[in-house]
Amino acid sequence: xxxxxxxxxxxxxxxxxxxxxxxxxxxxxxxxxxxxxxxxxxxxxxxxxxxxxxxxxxxxxxxxxxxxxxxxxxxxxxxxxxxxxxxxxxxxxxxxxxxxxxxxxxxxxxxxxxxxxxxxxxx
Numbered sequence: 234x235x236x237x238x239x240x241x242x243x244x245x246x247x248x249x250x251x252x253x254x255x256x257x258x259x260x261x262x263x264x265x266x267x268x269x270x271x272x273x274x275x276x277x278x279x280x281x282x283x284x285x286x287x288x289x290x291x292x293x294x295x296x297x298x299x300x301x302x303x304x305x306x307x308x309x310x311x312x313x314x315x316x317x318x319x320x321x322x323x324x325x326x327x328x329x330x331x332x333x334x335x336x337x338x339x340x341x342x343x344x345x346x347x348x349x350x351x352x353x354x355x356x
Contacts, residue, residue, distance in 0.1 A: 235259040235331050235345040242327060242350030245319055249354070253314040255329030255347055262310040263287075266336040268343055269303060269314045271325035271352075281327070282314060283336040292336055296322075319354045327352050 241253040255267070268283040282303035283292045291303050300319075305312040312329055327350055330343035337343070 235262070235265065237329050237331060237345055237347035239327065239329055239347045239350040242352045244353045244355065247320055247354055247356050249319050250315070250317045251319065251352060253316065253327055253329075253350060253352075255312045255314075257310045257312070257331065263307040265331040265333060265345075267303075267305060267312040268330045268332070268337065268340075269312075269327060270330060270340055271323075271327045272349075273325040276325075278328075278340055280338045280340065283338065284312065285336045290336060292338060294338075316352070319352075321354045321356045323352060324354050325352060326350065 236258045239255050245251055266285050269281040270278050271281050272278040280294050284303045284305050288305045300317050302315040329347045331345040332343040
């Protein structure tokens with residue numbers, strides 16, 4: 234079992250930056266690929282970024298590529314999402330998730346989820 238707790242969300246103006254963190258406890262953090270997903274009101278959950286167990290491989294949604302960076306610190310059991318050049322369209326609840334095996338864009342393949350943190354970008 235892995236427990237995930239996100240932090241770092243908030244209200245920011247368009248063009249600003251935020252850094253989300255996801256702290257993991259429980260079983261060995263480095264055994265899991267990690268992903269960030271988001272869900273805006275009235276919309277389905279969508280993939281944002283993922284990182285493999287070592288941190289050496291990443292995936293991004295086209296909508297955030299070049300603006301967001303996912304990283305992890307296995308010594309601190311934490312995965313991060315650095316978000317720059319934020320746009321109002323980035324407004325959503327952001328959740329981190331963990332899965333055994335390879336990194337993935339599919340939310341259905343993730344086994345453990347955090348409760349989410351709200352990110353609101355004003356225009």
